[in-house]
Amino acid sequence: MEQWLGSLIKSGKRVVAPVKHDDIVDFAVISSPAQVADDYVQTRLSAKQYVFPKAEVLFSYKKDGKDVTIDDVNTDEFPETVLWKLHPCDVAGLEPLGAIFNWDYKDSLYNARRAKTTLVTFACAASDEYCFCASVGGGPGNTDGSDVQVTMLPDGDALVELISDKGKALLTDDIKGETSSADGIDKEKFIAKVEKKFTVDEIIKKLEGSFSSPIWQEQSDRCLGCGACAYVCPTCACFDIQEDSHLHGGRRVRSWDSCGFSLFTLHTGGYNPRTTQSARWRQRVLHKFSYMPERLHVTGCTGCGRCSRACPVDMNLVEHLTEIASHE
Amino acid sequence: MSKLSEKAAALLSEGTVGLVIGYEQGTHGTRPKFCRKAEDAATLILNDKCLNNIGGYLTKPELIGSGKVAVTATLAVMRTVVQLTAEHQLTDGNVIVLALDGDEVLQMASIDEIKKWLAAHPEDLSDENKALLSKLKALSREERWNFWINEMNKCIKCYACRASCPLCYCNRCIVEVNCPQWIKPWAAPLSNMEWQINRVMHMAGRCVGCGACDRACPVHIPLRLLTISMAGDIKEAFGVASGTGNIDGNVLSSFKPDDKENFIH
Ligand code: SF4
Numbered sequence: 001m002e003q004w005l006g007s008l009i010k011s012g013k014r015v016v017a018p019v020k021h022d023d024i025v026d027f028a029v030i031s032s033p034a035q036v037a038d039d040y041v042q043t044r045l046s047a048k049q050y051v052f053p054k055a056e057v058l059f060s061y062k063k064d065g066k067d068v069t070i071d072d073v074n075t076d077e078f079p080e081t082v083l084w085k086l087h088p089c090d091v092a093g094l095e096p097l098g099a100i101f102n103w104d105y106k107d108s109l110y111n112a113r114r115a116k117t118t119l120v121t122f123a124c125a126a127s128d129e130y131c132f133c134a135s136v137g138g139g140p141g142n143t144d145g146s147d148v149q150v151t152m153l154p155d156g157d158a159l160v161e162l163i164s165d166k167g168k169a170l171l172t173d174d175i176k177g178e179t180s181s182a183d184g185i186d187k188e189k190f191i192a193k194v195e196k197k198f199t200v201d202e203i204i205k206k207l208e209g210s211f212s213s214p215i216w217q218e219q220s221d222r223c224l225g226c227g228a229c230a231y232v233c234p235t236c237a238c239f240d241i242q243e244d245s246h247l248h249g250g251r252r253v254r255s256w257d258s259c260g261f262s263l264f265t266l267h268t269g270g271y272n273p274r275t276t277q278s279a280r281w282r283q284r285v286l287h288k289f290s291y292m293p294e295r296l297h298v299t300g301c302t303g304c305g306r307c308s309r310a311c312p313v314d315m316n317l318v319e320h321l322t323e324i325a326s327h328e
Numbered sequence: 329m330s331k332l333s334e335k336a337a338a339l340l341s342e343g344t345v346g347l348v349i350g351y352e353q354g355t356h357g358t359r360p361k362f363c364r365k366a367e368d369a370a371t372l373i374l375n376d377k378c379l380n381n382i383g384g385y386l387t388k389p390e391l392i393g394s395g396k397v398a399v400t401a402t403l404a405v406m407r408t409v410v411q412l413t414a415e416h417q418l419t420d421g422n423v424i425v426l427a428l429d430g431d432e433v434l435q436m437a438s439i440d441e442i443k444k445w446l447a448a449h450p451e452d453l454s455d456e457n458k459a460l461l462s463k464l465k466a467l468s469r470e471e472r473w474n475f476w477i478n479e480m481n482k483c484i485k486c487y488a489c490r491a492s493c494p495l496c497y498c499n500r501c502i503v504e505v506n507c508p509q510w511i512k513p514w515a516a517p518l519s520n521m522e523w524q525i526n527r528v529m530h531m532a533g534r535c536v537g538c539g540a541c542d543r544a545c546p547v548h549i550p551l552r553l554l555t556i557s558m559a560g561d562i563k564e565a566f567g568v569a570s571g572t573g574n575i576d577g578n579v580l581s582s583f584k585p586d587d588k589e590n591f592i593h
């Protein structure tokens with residue numbers, strides 16, 4: 001695997017992989033296979049920043065007297081990127097993200113980045129109590145959306161599934177000779193077991209007519225209204241548009257935003273339709289489990305559990321969803 | 329039921345308070361718990377693993393309403409109540425503080441009582457923090473700058489540091505003011521640095537040293553090093569301990585005509 005990764009790096013593609021810094025594992029651009037982290041359950045942030053950066057320039061402009069020139073972003077300059085050692089739930093996040101960025105307006109920046117990205121997942125060897133991919137239609141060995149999936153075997157070998165043409169194209173010549181048939185290998189034996197706690201259909205049903213339920217306030221009393229959950233989430237796509245303007249030019253910048261912030265829905269006229277944190281918590285859950293399934297035919301949650309690990313006050317999503325699923 | 333749960337349940341059923349804010353066991357550590365009915369109080373716990381600063385909820389009208397509330401308090405929460413009262417965000421007597429003395433429950437209803445308790449229970453910096461701080465101070469200016477730029481690179485501008493801080497109660501934070509835009513609101517190394525410098529400057533003399541900001545940061549930026557250093561500087565320059573409800577300590581929002589510096593006259 002190291003040899004393969006090494007030749008991918010040498011090929012000039014940008015290779016992004018989980019890297020450990022201090023006590024956190026996060027995705028970063030790597031220059032050597034030795035940088036790739038082992039023995040962790042989940043990166044802190046999702047991989048969405050490589051298709052939807054935390055801040056990106058939409059266009060820039062120059063002013064010269066009355067003349068204004070606008071420079072679009074040159075998407076040809078986006079690098080070909082291999083996202084290495086994603087989990088299946090990272091890839092699952094790209095489906096809702098793609099649906100949002102192509103709902104009516106086709107977002108050229110998102111689409112250009114996505115088209116230049118190849119997804120290499122590693123089936124999960126370990127999970128923790130925050131993981132619930134199996135409850136939202138995924139699983140630790142799920143291959144949906146991956147270009148390649150790798151399952152590490154106990155003897156150091158790896159089972160490599162080449163799923164798409166993009167994935168097949170990733171197999172470098174030097175590594176082709178190192179492969180043999182995978183017949184008879186049962187990958188389920190080597191991956192984590194994640195229990196199914198509820199189904200998305202159950203949640204969708206329970207959410208119908210739940211708008212005025214007291215459960216939102218009960219669950220969200222402690223929520224602080226920060227953006228941690230949304231920013232680490234692989235599917236949260238809300239953004240803000242900001243101006244970076246100077247005397248002779250400027251840039252328009254798109255940056256992550258969160259429906260958990262109290263000012264998120266503040267209208268220019270001063271009215272705010274979501275004045276309480278419970279209304280904002282309800283929006284978070286309904287958006288992912290009601291509005292997105294209804295409008296985009298995709299669930300807005302991959303079960304990665306990042307929000308719950310990142311939350312300063314332990315808003316544990318799988319606990320809250322299990323409660324919703326069993327609510328009368 | 330523990331004595332603490334009994335006390336909280338009694339306050340609720342007698343109608344003395346409409347809400348008790350405390351802690352319960354969470355997924356790994358403890359987490360805040362809101363009790364509105366006597367039954368809710370059964371799971372309350374209070375020990376040195378209670379690290380969220382629940383004093384921050386006391387300034388949120390949507391949670392508190394207009395009645396009296398009780399809060400189960402660690403020393404950091406007590407300091408918060410004292411500081412928030414000094415800043416006129418709480419009314420002395422409206423918040424009942426429940427604390428533990430061994431396994432006895434103490435009910436404190438006035439700031440003076442809380443101050444007395446705090447004076448008798450001073451908290452010092454942990455050895456770990458002392459060591460980190462002296463390591464940082466030993467760096468050259470340039471090394472220190474690089475250390476912080478490197479840390480600030482990680483910031484995603486989620487504002488969990490702000491949301492978890494009980495002294496960050498502004499309805500509109502300086503980062504949300506856009507006419508003029510003081511700080512660029514998107515995540516970028518320099519604007520992340522500007523954000524933290526502003527946050528900590530606003531905390532000058534007010535920070536109660538609870539460490540909530542630091543623990544809330546999802547990317548583990550060691551924010552406590554900033555707030556602890558700031559508290560040290562305030563102590564040194566103004567002789568006031570930060571976050572003790574001494575309004576002279578709010579050094580960036582108090583002005584004295586007889587100030588010893590004369591450039592501002
Ligand atoms: S759920 Fe947690 S992470 Fe999300 S806004 Fe609330 S306090 Fe912040």
Ligand code: SF4
Pocket residue numbers: 381492493494495496531534535536537538539540541542555
């Ligand atoms: S700035 Fe001070 S008072 Fe605020 S959360 Fe951090 S340590 Fe606590």
Ligand code: SF4
Pocket residue numbers: 482483484485486487488489490544545546547548549551
């Ligand atoms: S909590 Fe951390 S990542 Fe979030 S805004 Fe504060 S410093 Fe930045």
